[in-house]
Amino acid sequence: GAGVSQTPSNKVTEKGKYVELRCDPISGHTALYWYRQSLGQGPEFLIYFQGTGAADDSGLPNDRFFAVRPEGSVSTLKIQRTERGDSAVYLCASSSRGVLGARYNEQFFGPGTRLTVL
Amino acid sequence: ELKVEQNPLFLSMQEGKNYTIYCNYSTTSDRLYWYRQDPGKSLESLFVLLSNGAVKQEGRLMASLDTKARLSTLHITAAVHDLSATYFCAVPMEYGNKLVFGAGTILRVKS
Numbered sequence: 001g002a003g004v005s006q007t008p009s010n011k012v013t014e015k016g017k018y019v020e021l022r023c024d025p026i027s028g029h030t031a032l033y034w035y036r037q038s039l040g041q042g043p044e045f046l047i048y049f050q051g052t053g054a055a056d057d058s059g060l061p062n063d064r065f066f067a068v069r070p071e072g073s074v075s076t077l078k079i080q081r082t083e084r085g086d087s088a089v090y091l092c093a094s095s096s097r098g099v100l101g102a103r104y105n106e107q108f109f110g111p112g113t114r115l116t117v118l
Numbered sequence: 119e120l121k122v123e124q125n126p127l128f129l130s131m132q133e134g135k136n137y138t139i140y141c142n143y144s145t146t147s148d149r150l151y152w153y154r155q156d157p158g159k160s161l162e163s164l165f166v167l168l169s170n171g172a173v174k175q176e177g178r179l180m181a182s183l184d185t186k187a188r189l190s191t192l193h194i195t196a197a198v199h200d201l202s203a204t205y206f207c208a209v210p211m212e213y214g215n216k217l218v219f220g221a222g223t224i225l226r227v228k229s
Contacts, residue, residue: 033216042206042219043161056216091160095215106151107217109161 004110012116021077025094035091082117124220141190141207151208197227
């Protein structure tokens with residue numbers, strides 16, 4: 001079956017511009033996560049959706065970052081007034097509910113979007 | 119705040135040798151994940167460890183979890199070049215399952 005897909009795979013933009021990154025999770029997965037991975041580091045959590053709502057956005061670095069998931073499937077991460085420090089690989093992951101809905105199962109990651117801000 | 123530490127951060131090994139990567143975490147968790155990442159690629163799930171004492175093996179890799187010690191190990195047996203990659207351990211926060219990752223261990227297996 002299809003895995004998590006992300007578009008674009010690469011995005012080069014200029015400082016100050018607005019960008020949108022898209023994630024299409026595995027069909028049926030109710031949970032969707034965004035992470036950011038800087039060069040030489042592990043992924044860092046940004047935001048998590050349970051269905052359509054953002055259940056935890058504590059990882060968003062500032063108010064330039066925003067994400068939506070209006071129909072509970074595809075999600076878009078939006079970055080306003082991009083800065084050079086935003087350059088990183090943005091990873092999306094999805095997971096299904098665990099048994100009895102108590103916990104979520106393992107997360108499956110997409111290929112990522114490499115964002116470069118010049 | 120949950121912190122996850124891996125060591126070593128860089129490991130250069132000869133083919134055929136054995137070695138262990140360690141992952142320590144700072145707060146209680148009953149599960150832990152290991153991922154592999156090749157250069158320029160995304161994360162590939164290797165192991166899901168769901169309980170204290172869990173041990174899983176896949177080929178030359180074996181992972182274990184000790185929740186009381188808050189420690190997981192990834193043991194490499196008779197390394198081969200194809201194992202060269204970066205390995206991450208990740209621990210879920212108690213609620214919501216967001217993952218906290220270690221810094222990663224870069225493994226290079228030399229022929």
